[in-house]
Amino acid sequence: MLNTLNTLPRPKTRDLVAERLHAYIADEQLSPGDRLPTENELAAMFGVNRLTLREATKSLEYLGVVEAKPGKGLTVGQLNLERVTDLLEFHPDLRDASPLALIRTRVIVETGVLPFVADRMRAEPLLHAQLQEINDQLRRARTLKAWVELDIEFHRLLVEASGVTPLLAFNQLLSVFFRKFRDSVKKAEWKTGIVSHQRIIDALKRGKVLVAEREMRRHIESHIDRIDVVS
């Protein structure tokens, strides 16, 4: 028997089933919560054993694409970004990314969204109040944990406010990697961070996008000083 034909991975039934189920959800444009056929029905549809079908659905369920509850059945679920993030740790581009590259990524993303934030702020005054509120809470933070959570929320809100939602998802994906830096922040550095935030807020409100960008760049790049300490 020719082995060269067998070496290229023969498609496994459960993967085919998973892909067809994936396509089914996409084609029918099903939304989270919509019912799917039962395991037995799906197994019959695809002409496979129920266990084979289960291994396919469980592959999709692990990332939240489908949801299964005993007695209820299968429904379409919502993608679990946290799981995706955990998986991305295995990707060379991210796993081996240098701290400097991560900081540069943040600079590009978070300065890039600022012009849109400024635009949205002009149309939606509430935005300024929200950002100000978070920064005020940051001033009152007493523990590192509380400070980190609020700092993340501040930056998340900025990206969200821009309306560039793909970058919001990306930021969420990278949050695990960024958290390392924040956890190494010393209490003395909180204050300077809060001052930077305030300058950014004020500049955005006044429509001074370039000023906000410059301040944001400085704010994020301040982490560079701690890279040698961390790694």
Add this chain to the structure above:
Amino acid sequence: MLNTLNTLPRPKTRDLVAERLHAYIADEQLSPGDRLPTENELAAMFGVNRLTLREATKSLEYLGVVEAKPGKGLTVGQLNLERVTDLLEFHPDLRDASPLALIRTRVIVETGVLPFVADRMRAEPLLHAQLQEINDQLRRARTLKAWVELDIEFHRLLVEASGVTPLLAFNQLLSVFFRKFRDSVKKAEWKTGIVSHQRIIDALKRGKVLVAEREMRRHIESHIDRIDVVS
């Protein structure tokens, strides 16, 4: 019975097993190709049935994290980013992202990396030749398919050349969404795209980063004209 207590998802054994296996690979710093214990051994280790363990490993295998071959056993695999990308279609921030938001994302990312590309180009002259070569091939492209592939490669190489690897991974994740735009390009528009590419290359070589950024912005935003046609 209080239903509010049951609604929070009770941890399922196979997901716990999958996470522990994931952690095992990470903790042992295993690389693609490294052997894992057999299904029976792992099942015994985690104290679950072999089938339950299989549903866990298959979840990871679908995404490429582990690989299984009959007669051989389980090995560590390489993350299948294509699978992950396909699943990202289910994330609201990406699925419901407007074409305008996607274009803005590309502008932010691809103009953001240009300063670093310019730096790298000064140290590595070969880079300019590579970009030039791709653009020359673009001139010779005869089919839309060939043109699209080369266009993707041109932009991918730019991001890669910047050394900001996280953004390279992100661009790959978004490639599915970007491809929609490229597929709607008319042949008459190829030429203007190639001219833009050339201007970007030339500006980068001369170290004129701002010029390159402006040209890149115009180049990508030119897709806006076709949004109404597409959607």
Add this chain to the structure above:
DNA sequence: AATCATCAGATTGTCTGATAATCTAGGGAG
């Protein structure tokens, strides 16, 4: 009549056991 408890059916979760397909390694023939 309205509300609550309970039960039956449906559905997924997990287990036991078995067979087929496939690969690895070692022994035997040349």
Add this chain to the structure above:
DNA sequence: CTCCCTAGATTATCAGACAATCTGATGATT
């Protein structure tokens, strides 16, 4: 020594069963 080929190991798939859990209907109580 080289090549082929068999035996064992390992995953792939299937079949059947029982437990856990939810939904909805049925009946009892107030």
